[in-house]
Amino acid sequence: MKKFKEWLRDWDEGTFDFTIDTAAAGNEESTVSESFEKTALTDLENREFRLFSRAFPITAVILASVMIVFLLSAVMRLPAFGSPHTPPAESVTIQRYIENGLSETGAINIVAGVILDYRAFDTLGESHVLFAAAAAVFILMASARRRPESPRDQAILRDDPILRNTTKVLVPIILLFGLYVIFNGHLGPGGGFSGGSIIGGGLIMYEMSYGPTRLQRVLNLKTYKITVLVSLLFYSIAKCYSFFCGANSLHTIFGPGTPGRIFSAGLILPLNMVVGIVVSCTLYGFYALFMREQI
Amino acid sequence: MWMTLWNNRIQVAAVILFAVGFVTLLLHRNLIKKVIGLNIMDTAAYLFLTSIGYIENRLSPIIQEGDTALETYVNPLPAGLVLTGIVVSVSVTAVMLALTIRIYRRYHTLNLDDIYRYVHDEMEGEQ
Numbered sequence: 387m388k389k390f391k392e393w394l395r396d397w398d399e400g401t402f403d404f405t406i407d408t409a410a411a412g413n414e415e416s417t418v419s420e421s422f423e424k425t426a427l428t429d430l431e432n433r434e435f436r437l438f439s440r441a442f443p444i445t446a447v448i449l450a451s452v453m454i455v456f457l458l459s460a461v462m463r464l465p466a467f468g469s470p471h472t473p474p475a476e477s478v479t480i481q482r483y484i485e486n487g488l489s490e491t492g493a494i495n496i497v498a499g500v501i502l503d504y505r506a507f508d509t510l511g512e513s514h515v516l517f518a519a520a521a522a523v524f525i526l527m528a529s530a531r532r533r534p535e536s537p538r539d540q541a542i543l544r545d546d547p548i549l550r551n552t553t554k555v556l557v558p559i560i561l562l563f564g565l566y567v568i569f570n571g572h573l574g575p576g577g578g579f580s581g582g583s584i585i586g587g588g589l590i591m592y593e594m595s596y597g598p599t600r601l602q603r604v605l606n607l608k609t610y611k612i613t614v615l616v617s618l619l620f621y622s623i624a625k626c627y628s629f630f631c632g633a634n635s636l637h638t639i640f641g642p643g644t645p646g647r648i649f650s651a652g653l654i655l656p657l658n659m660v661v662g663i664v665v666s667c668t669l670y671g672f673y674a675l676f677m678r679e680q681i
Numbered sequence: 682m683w684m685t686l687w688n689n690r691i692q693v694a695a696v697i698l699f700a701v702g703f704v705t706l707l708l709h710r711n712l713i714k715k716v717i718g719l720n721i722m723d724t725a726a727y728l729f730l731t732s733i734g735y736i737e738n739r740l741s742p743i744i745q746e747g748d749t750a751l752e753t754y755v756n757p758l759p760a761g762l763v764l765t766g767i768v769v770s771v772s773v774t775a776v777m778l779a780l781t782i783r784i785y786r787r788y789h790t791l792n793l794d795d796i797y798r799y800v801h802d803e804m805e806g807e808q
Contacts, residue, residue: 439794446707450700457696458686466688468737475736475756483757484742485749496742496754501761508761512768519772526779574743579764645744665768672775676782 492644492651493572501577502654502661506625513618513661516668520614527675546595553595560588564666571658572651578658582665589670598678605670607681614667617660624660628653691732699725712781712791716774723770727763734759 465472474480483500493499501509568581593601644650674681686693702725705718734756742757785791788799 435794443708446704450704450707453703454696454700457699458693461689461692461696462682462685464689464692464733466685467691467732468735470736470739470752472733472736472756474733474758480756480758481751484751484754488744488747488749494744496744496757497760497764500757501764505761508765512765515769515772519775522776523779526776526783575741577764579768668772676778 488645491654493654494645494651495572495574495577498572498577498654498658499651502571502657503628503652506628506657509657509661510621510625513621513664516664517614517618520668520671523672523675524681527679528681529679549595553591557588557592560591561585564588564662568658568662569648569655572654573648578661579665581658582662583669585662585666586669586673589666590673593670593673598674598680605667605681610667610671610681614664617663621657621660624653624657692729695725695729695732698722698728701725710793712784712793713778715793716777716781719777720770720774723766727766730759730763730766 470476483496483504487493487496487499487504491499491503493503564581564584566581567576567584568578571577571581589601589605649655671681699722702718702721702723705721706715707718709715709718736755739755740753742754742760744754781791784796788796790796790799
């Protein structure tokens with residue numbers, strides 16, 4: 387109990403030593419803070435600081451309460467929950483999406499038709515946000531040097547029969563389910579984002595139990611870059627093509643097809659696959675960068 | 682008034698959740714807790730959007746048996762918007778956590794007050 391309290395206090399003060407042991411961090415920055423000493427503040431600064439730290443929570447709570455009051459007054463002017471007569475539900479766009487979505491996009495899942503056909507530029511931006519985030523995390527976390535192996539790394543790489551056998555059984559099922567979700571994106575609930583996260587989770591689980599070396603035979607930094615870039619490029623080109631043809635009523639070779647079949651709904655299936663690749667790679671990349679500062 | 686609020690209770694819950702996240706973001710000095718607060722605010726926004734899209738006694742927007750009448754399905758647009766929001770919030774969270782780790786490596790603390798003090802000392806030392 388005492389230990390838990392100590393831990394809680396450390397956590398609250400932010401001095402809790404999480405995941406990164408300072409010895410293993412081992413880069414040029416770790417020495418900087420040793421030169422810092424908590425300098426005594428001057429009296430004036432101290433008084434200002436104390437006044438600020440006393441007034442700040444009160445102001446924050448008051449601000450939040452005022453915000454709640456304003457937002458609740460806005461909620462009271464909204465149409466009742468579940469009512470069919472709301473402005474968005476009666477708008478022309480929604481009518482078009484539901485009534486013509488099937489014949490225009492060929493997707494049974496209307497949401498997939500909306501996000502990957504009518505509003506596909508939106509989803510293109512979304513994929514690029516993921517790519518930009520992965521790049522930013524890479525810039526912030528990646529180190530060219532291999533980190534010295536900490537006891538935690540050795541603990542991960544230790545041969546753990548329960549974990550490894552469970553992974554051996556589960557990971558193929560997880561990956562298969564992720565593929566199913568991606569390939570069924572236009573036929574039912576699912577799509578590139580959800581299936582991609584499932585596949586990313588499977589990859590993370592595999593790496594957690596078997597260590598990075600096995601997975602790196604397939605997915606190292608070079609293949610990672612190529613896969614993600616080719617996916618985003620394919621998305622951009624395919625979408626430019628379909629917008630050009632769709633907007634000008636030209637004949638397109640990717641027609642809506644027969645609704646209900648796997649190979650239907652025009653470009654939605656390939657786009658779902660591309661988005662799934664980007665999402666799974668990005669999730670796995672986040673894990674790898676946070677865990678061992680390399681992809 | 683209370684009846685309206687009760688009818689819109691999901692939106693009210695979203696508003697309260699938003700305020701909880703906002704207060705968490707402002708009051709805690711720990712950077713990780715600030716990230717958690719921002720994520721709670723994101724969740725509140727998703728709850729609000731999905732509750733706006735819901736229409737009683739209608740099906741989810743997956744066409745069944747070729748029925749494409751407007752009156753059969755709920756609003757599909759908020760689902761797409763929430764999907765976008767989730768992806769953006771995951772990306773923003775990852776970048777924030779990476780920045781937090783860099784800050785921790787430099788100052789060996791996550792407490793914002795201490796970080797301010799170190800930065801203050803650092804800038805004085807430069808002058």
